[in-house]
Amino acid sequence: MTDLLKLSGVHTHIGRYHILQGIDLTVPQGQVTMLLGRNGAGKTTTLRTIMGLWQASKGEITLAGQRIESLATPDIARLGVGYVPESMAVFSDLTVRENLVLAARDGPLDDTQLDWIFGFFPALRRFWLSRAGSLSGGQKQMLSIARAIIEPRKLLLIDEPTKGLAPAIVMALIECLKEIKRKGATILLVEQNFFAARELGDNVLVMDNGTIVHRGEMATLAADVPLQERLLGLSLEAHQ
Amino acid sequence: MTDLAATDPLPKPKRDLAPILLPIALALLMIPLIGSPSTWLTLTAASLAMGMMIFIMASGLTLVFGLMDVLNFGHGAFIAVGAYVATLVLAPFAASIQADSLWTNLAVLAPAALLSMAVSGALGLVVERVLILPVYGQHLKQILMTTGGLIVAEQTLYALWGPQIIPMPLPASLRGSFILGDVAIAKYRVLAMLIGLAVFIAIQLVLNRTKLGLLIRAGVENREMVEALGYRIRRLFLGVFMTGSALAGLGGVMWALYREQVHASMSDDLTVLIFIVVIIGGLGSIGGCFIGAILVAMVANYGGFLVPKLALVSNILLMVAILMWRPRGLYAVTSR
Numbered sequence: 164m165t166d167l168l169k170l171s172g173v174h175t176h177i178g179r180y181h182i183l184q185g186i187d188l189t190v191p192q193g194q195v196t197m198l199l200g201r202n203g204a205g206k207t208t209t210l211r212t213i214m215g216l217w218q219a220s221k222g223e224i225t226l227a228g229q230r231i232e233s234l235a236t237p238d239i240a241r242l243g244v245g246y247v248p249e250s251m252a253v254f255s256d257l258t259v260r261e262n263l264v265l266a267a268r269d270g271p272l273d274d275t276q277l278d279w280i281f282g283f284f285p286a287l288r289r290f291w292l293s294r295a296g297s298l299s300g301g302q303k304q305m306l307s308i309a310r311a312i313i314e315p316r317k318l319l320l321i322d323e324p325t326k327g328l329a330p331a332i333v334m335a336l337i338e339c340l341k342e343i344k345r346k347g348a349t350i351l352l353v354e355q356n357f358f359a360a361r362e363l364g365d366n367v368l369v370m371d372n373g374t375i376v377h378r379g380e381m382a383t384l385a386a387d388v389p390l391q392e393r394l395l396g397l398s399l400e401a402h403q
Numbered sequence: 404m405t406d407l408a409a410t411d412p413l414p415k416p417k418r419d420l421a422p423i424l425l426p427i428a429l430a431l432l433m434i435p436l437i438g439s440p441s442t443w444l445t446l447t448a449a450s451l452a453m454g455m456m457i458f459i460m461a462s463g464l465t466l467v468f469g470l471m472d473v474l475n476f477g478h479g480a481f482i483a484v485g486a487y488v489a490t491l492v493l494a495p496f497a498a499s500i501q502a503d504s505l506w507t508n509l510a511v512l513a514p515a516a517l518l519s520m521a522v523s524g525a526l527g528l529v530v531e532r533v534l535i536l537p538v539y540g541q542h543l544k545q546i547l548m549t550t551g552g553l554i555v556a557e558q559t560l561y562a563l564w565g566p567q568i569i570p571m572p573l574p575a576s577l578r579g580s581f582i583l584g585d586v587a588i589a590k591y592r593v594l595a596m597l598i599g600l601a602v603f604i605a606i607q608l609v610l611n612r613t614k615l616g617l618l619i620r621a622g623v624e625n626r627e628m629v630e631a632l633g634y635r636i637r638r639l640f641l642g643v644f645m646t647g648s649a650l651a652g653l654g655g656v657m658w659a660l661y662r663e664q665v666h667a668s669m670s671d672d673l674t675v676l677i678f679i680v681v682i683i684g685g686l687g688s689i690g691g692c693f694i695g696a697i698l699v700a701m702v703a704n705y706g707g708f709l710v711p712k713l714a715l716v717s718n719i720l721l722m723v724a725i726l727m728w729r730p731r732g733l734y735a736v737t738s739r
Binding site for chain 2: 235236252254256268
């Protein structure tokens with residue numbers, strides 16, 4: 164399996180704080196790689212650094228063999244990277260339709276793709292002409308993910324999509340992400356919900372204090388309760 | 404296109420009408436206080452004309468504020484430069500300006516306004532690249548750089564044109580008033596209202612009906628996410644900055660014709676009004692800017708007529724009142 168994304172010795176400073184302290188990771192093509200860790204471990208910073216929203220102070224980031232660590236965010240996005248931030252960041256003054264029109268960078272909205280998205284997120288069809296600011300938290304998350312998949316992307320960076328959502332919406336999101344995975348997408352997914360992580364992940368990376376402290380297969384971690392407790396301070400049973 | 408009809412009715416978007424009703428309520432409230440309907444109508448027309456001119460000058464600044472969080476204290480330079488550049492066209496064609504034919508007047512006025520917009524827009528390009536680009540995200544330095552730029556621009560105008568006030572008489576066909584019964588409404592004020600409305604409608608069409616407009620509205624709200632979608636917002640910002648500068652130049656020509664004079668520090672008082680308009684309208688909101696400009700002009704005109712001693716502080720009081728009601732302005736677009 165070829166690696167689509169590779170980070171080698173990546174450091175990121177934010178002001179005086181040294182957040183990422185030498186990250187080495189790979190994201191294989193066509194797989195879902197989970198990025199887990201306690202709050203403040205550096206997961207969001209890792210995604211933002213890959214996206215160019217924070218500049219890596221040291222190290223190399225390669226996407227499909229091309230160095231991207233010094234590229235500007237729009238150029239990284241144009242290489243085929245879709246980003247779903249933790250805050251969702253939908254444009255609340257714009258309608259659902261307008262949010263998706265902006266996300267469809269390469270042309271008009273594709274009807275087939277829209278129908279596929281509406282299959283998972285019917286609320287988006289229902290609120291098509293409503294301001295995104297008037298949507299509920301779950302609907303905003305659906306819109307944020309829809310925006311990232313409205314056109315084919317090489318790599319999706321998704322930051323805690325299930326955070327704060329009702330269980331029914333979490334299940335719908337998991338089904339959607341599974342379908343995206345079946346279509347062959349490559350995803351680096353930050354998640355605190357271990358149940359979602361187990362359902363979706365092929366591989367897992369665990370972060371602590373700005374470094375990767377564990378890497379392996381998701382199924383192995385899901386089956387090893389003592390390891391979960393040691394790495395994450397929790398066990399899968401607690402989430403079931 | 405996919406059939407997007409929903410089985411359930413779409414929720415109607417809530418329209419926030421309170422800010423729109425505010426100037427209407429204020430105008431109606433003034434009728435008994437002013438007493439004479441003809442005086443009220445004259446003052447209202449003056450307010451609308453003045454408001455439209457302030458809106459034209461402030462519209463670019465509010466987008467720049469909202470889009471890139473840039474405090475441009477040098478915006479007034481574009482106003483003054485626009486007015487001075489117009490004199491380059493109007494002075495040699497003074498005879499055409501004083502001709503009785505409206506079309507002859509407009510044949511000189513229109514190129515003068517277009518040249519002013521072009522020069523102010525080009526100056527905007529230089530200011531953004533030279534003064535603002537190095538200080539993105541640093542408010543204090545932005546204030547220092549743009550205030551310094553304003554001083555340099557004013558002194559350059561003094562050096563080129565001299566310290567004297569340059570007269571800029573109204574074209575012959577725009578002098579005088581339309582008389583409706585015992586109400587007189589100056590012809591130039593009507594023209595100013597029409598141009599202001601046209602600019603407002605044009606901006607609204609661009610913002611609401613084009614992808615470029617969507618990008619600007621989205622960028623005002625969350626520029627980082629616009630970049631993460633693959634759009635180079637710096638280029639977008641440069642375009643908005645140049646357009647805003649060009650509109651300030653147009654506003655400068657209109658204001659100079661309104662006052663019938665040009666001088667290098669003509670924008671000093673206007674800059675205060677423009678900043679008040681941008682703040683009370685809500686940073687980045689064109690609708691808020693439009694209503695804010697009319698409110699500021701109404702307070703200046705009605706207040707100046709009813710309580711002249713309050714004229715100096717009336718707009719500050721207006722800003723305090725609006726911000727106590729809505730701390731992020733009439734229409735809050737950004738979270739700043």
